[in-house]
Amino acid sequence: MVGKIGTGKSFRGCLNYLFQGRLQGTKEEQQITARQKQVEVIAHNQCFGDRLQLTREFIEVSKLNPKVSKPVFHISVSFAHADAGKLNAQDKADMVERLAKDFGFHNNQYVVIAHRDTGHEHLHVVANRIGYDGKTASDSNSYKRIAAYCRAMELEYGLTKVLSPNKFLRPERRVAQSQRVDQRKETLKRHLSQAVQQCGSVTDVKRYMEQQGYEVELGRGIAFTDVQQVRFKGSQVGYALLDIERKLKQQQQQKQAQPVREKEQTIKPSKGVRI
The missing domain is CATH 3.30.930.30 (BirA Bifunctional Protein; domain 2)
Known part of the structure; x- marks a missing residue:
């Protein structure tokens, strides 16, 4: 029991x-x-x-x-x-x-x-x-x-x-301890990973997580309470508020750089003219 x-x-x-x-x-x-x-x-x-x-x-x-x-x-x-x-x-x-x-x-x-x-x-x-x-x-x-x-x-x-x-x-x-897996933490981590990939701001991440059934506390840090009323800080699963902001910023920079790289790839170098 x-x-x-x-x-x-x-x-x-x-x-x-x-x-x-x-x-x-x-x-x-x-x-x-x-x-x-x-x-x-x-x-x-x-x-x-x-x-x-x-x-x-x-x-x-x-x-x-x-x-x-x-x-x-x-x-x-x-x-x-x-x-x-x-x-x-x-x-x-x-x-x-x-x-x-x-x-x-x-x-x-x-x-x-x-x-x-x-x-x-x-x-x-x-x-x-x-x-x-x-x-x-x-x-x-x-x-x-x-x-x-x-x-x-x-x-x-x-x-x-x-x-x-x-x-x-x-x-x-x-x-x-290394052999124990907390499934609640793993589920939260997976949802946060998906949220960061799909969202453009911390506010969007909060809204996404609420749609997954979590209560989200957002202030100087971030914390999540699941439907079974188990609460985790974002830092406990590798997603402190600063980490989320950093990942979102990196994604934004990558998206902005992508069109430039694609444009550079489409421009063919001109051939030299023989005299």
Whole structure:
């Protein structure tokens, strides 16, 4: 059993992704993606309704503490292939109730969503860190806490044991950092490469990335938050704001120089005149 947890700014973006998938391609392709997700709502807590109703309810309660910039808890729990069919819907709801208590949002709004679009069963929990009393559930030590929760659930429900997250393994058992590939970073890097090739300004790059589903923060630097509310600085993938500006300038210079080179190639040298 593997758990991941993160915080984010947008309930709308998170819920749209979980119910509909990435809104890219044609409308028909989007509908196919949504069907492939096989979305099933397992449980609600202090909230109810469809995607749009849930979004409104979460946003309204989050306003009780406007100082919190990231009110979204997005937690995913994945089960091993060997555990397929071991747990029923009530088991999963009970597991999430324990998770909510461990992370202090058991009295807050949360919804539990099951997906079957991959080779293994997994759950998504979207919770409001802001409670009806305006207090905020802590996200400190969340990486260690989710690991401890997974180990406890494996024992309680007789699930397949997995290795603890890399950070908590003994050094000799850790996966070499050079062998690990962060697919989110690779996807972001690929999108940025395409954006720089197709755009003529930083503003155009920002607009292009927003069309790919990213939230873009542009100021003294640049940062991107994907639909799963994972945030990366441009510098983390080799595309700091200065790098993007430099690449755009180089491309512009190359485009301006291209007609000159083509013109020079079309001019044939004149033959000398014999006297």
